[in-house]
Amino acid sequence: MFKACFSDIWEHPSKVTFMGKDKDEKLILLMRRHIITNLPWAITGAALFFLPMFLTFLINLGEITAFDFLSPGYISVLLIFWYLIVFMYFFENYLVWFFNVYLVTNKRLVDVDFLGVINVQVTDAPIENVQDVTYSVSGIVETVFNFGDVKIQTAGERREVEFEMVPNPSYVQDVVSDLASGVNNEL
Amino acid sequence: MNYNLTALDISLVDPITLLFLFKIALVIGLSIYTLFSLVTVRQTVLLGGTLKTDVNPFFKIISLMNLAASTFLLLFTIFVL
Secondary structure, three states, X not given: OHHHHHOOEEEXXXXXXXXXXXXXXXXXXXXXXXXXXXXXXXXXXXXHHHHXXXXXXXXXXXXOOOOOOOOHHHXXXXXXXXXXXXXXXXXXXXXXXXXOOEEEEOOEEEEEEEEOOOEEEEEEEEHHHEEEEEEEOOOHHHHHHOEEEEEEEEOOOOOEEEEEEEEOHHHHHHHHHHHHHHHHHHO | OOOOOOHHHHHHHOHHHHHHHXXXXXXXXXXXXXXXXXXXXXXXXXXXHHEEOOOHHHHHHHHHHHHHHHHHHHHHHHHOO
C-alpha cells in the first residue's frame, strides 16, 4: 500500500492498469516526478497549517481586541473551514503528483498529464517509433537526489515524448533504449 | 447632539451588524469550497478511470468525506450559527 501511494519509480507494478491497455500489454515501468519535487508545496502546506496558531499568539501578545465581536462558535467554524482549505491544498497537490504518471509498457510509452484541477492530457507513442533516447540531470538538487528529464525522439506525428524530473534517468533511458532496440530487431 | 450617522458608520460601530457581514462572508466562502469539493469528487472518479490502482477507492472516500464535511459546515453556519 505504501509503495502504491508514494513510489516515484515502480518496476512491473502490481495491481496497476490504465485506460486503453491491451490484454497482451505488460506494464514495465511506472514513473512519477521524484518525490522530493513535492517539497515546496509540502512546506507551504505546513506553514498554512501553523498559521492560525501563529496569529493567535500574535493577537494575544499584542492584546488586539478587533476580533472580540466573534463568539467561540464563529471562531470554531472559521478554524474548521481553514483546516478544510489546508487539507484540500494537500490533497489536490498530492493528486496532481499521483496521477501525473509516465508509463513504459512492452508496446508503448504513455504520458498522463494532469494539469491543474480539471485538465487531463494523455499521449502515447509506440515503442517501435522510438529513435533516440537522451537524459539530462542539471542542477544541485537534481544531482544530489539523482533525478532529471528523459527525452525520447520518435518517428511519429508527435516528435518528442518527455519524462520530466523522473528518478534515476540513466536507468530509465537504458530500459527504453533496450525495449526499442529489442522491438526494432524483431521487426 | 449630532445623530447624522451613515450606514457605514453604523456597521462599524454595531457588533451585531459586523457579525452578520462576517457570517455572509463565511457562507460565500463555504459555498465556493463546497462547489470545489464537488469538482474534486468528479475529478477523482475521472482520474481513477485513467490510471487504475488499488488505492483509488480511498481517494474517492476521502473526497466524499471532504464534501460531506464542507456541506455540513455550510448548513451549520446558515441554520445554527
